[in-house]
Amino acid sequence: MAKDSDSSSLVRLNIGGKKFCTTVDTLTQREPDSMLAAMFSGRHTVCRDPENGFIFVDRDGKHFRHILNWLRDGVVPTLKDCQYSDLLREAEYYQLLGLMDGISDVLNKRKKEEELDTELTRIDIIKCIQSERVRFRGVNLSGLDLSKLDLSFVDFSYACITNVFFSRANLQCAKFRDVDAEGAIFRSATLRECEFTGANLRRALLTGANLQSANLQDACLIDSSFCQADLRSAHLQNADLTNANLEGATLEGANLKGAKLSNTNLRGANLQRAYLRQVNLRDTHLEGAKLDGANLLGAIR
Known part of the structure; x- marks a missing residue:
């Protein structure tokens, strides 16, 4: 020393x-x-x-x-x-x-x-969200800067949103079912009650995002970052969190049934009353994590 x-x-x-x-x-x-x-x-x-x-x-x-x-x-x-x-x-x-x-x-x-190789531009998006019902299902939006926009309740299902900037955007109740969102940036975004079922969020950045009650079932979250994110009551059943970083995240009451947590960083995370029944925690980093009231019946540690 x-x-x-x-x-x-x-x-x-x-x-x-x-x-x-x-x-x-x-x-x-x-x-x-x-x-x-x-x-x-x-x-x-x-x-x-x-x-x-x-x-x-x-x-x-x-x-x-x-x-x-x-x-x-x-x-x-x-x-x-x-x-x-x-x-x-x-x-x-x-x-x-x-x-x-x-x-x-x-x-x-x-x-x-640079001229973006996408079907829509940021200006197009702003015009669209002024209408009552907005849907971008299956649309290629890759690389767009959609930060700080109000995109609440928008349907992005099946869209390509790789490397899109959603930082500080309001995406409450938006739908991202089966989207390809690899490398997307949701830093400090509002994602309460969003649906990410089956989404590809590999390498996505969700640092400080509000994901309360969001549905991330069956999502690919490999190498993603949720540092300091709020995942209270989130649904993470069968999600793949291999190598994901959730240091300091709040997962109070979250459901992680069947989630893959190999080399997942949960240091200092709040897992109080979380559902971890029969989850394999052997290769998970839990130093300093709060597990009070968590359901760990049958969990492998």
Whole structure:
């Protein structure tokens, strides 16, 4: 164990097997409220490999070079749209709020400058939602920026909404049955009582979203992020939450019967009175989770 008190000292990092070398200044100055800044602020101790001095972080190192370059010069990298979802996930983990906002700005600018290969535009959507009944069943909306719109009660069933931005949108009671929403971003969106039955939400970001009483039965939620999301009384029967991140999420009274929770992060989650009967929790991360009153009859732990 050693403290990094010298702000100009070299730091050797092993991020999921990929090795990097940087300085404490780089890790602490641009994003002083980040997890990395906290680690190397001098207030904490960090564990080093006694043989080579590397500090190990259990994350995918594929995009960490972009993290370091952001911390060095404050420039968001030029990537394909699908790669930004992965980088955004890493920025969220390291609590790099500036990078998260920068990625959103780049994608919004790109959407305005380029002609989208979709059937409708944001302006078309705004015109449509002014009518009494709105349905986009089976429509290709991939890549659109629909953030902050009132899309409550809209029917998106069977639509392609891959990489769509729904951040802070009002989607209460909207229908997403069997949609392809891979990589979609629902950060801080209102999704109360929404139907996601059979939806593909692989790699989707639902951080801070309100999903109270939402129906996610049979949904594919692999590698999705629900950090700090409100999933009270949500229906997650048979949902695939493999590698999903629900750290700090509220799942009070949620039904997870038959859900797949392999390598699912439920650290600090509220699972009070949740239905976990006969669920396999052997490979689930439950450190600090609240399980008071949860139905764990027959659960594998």
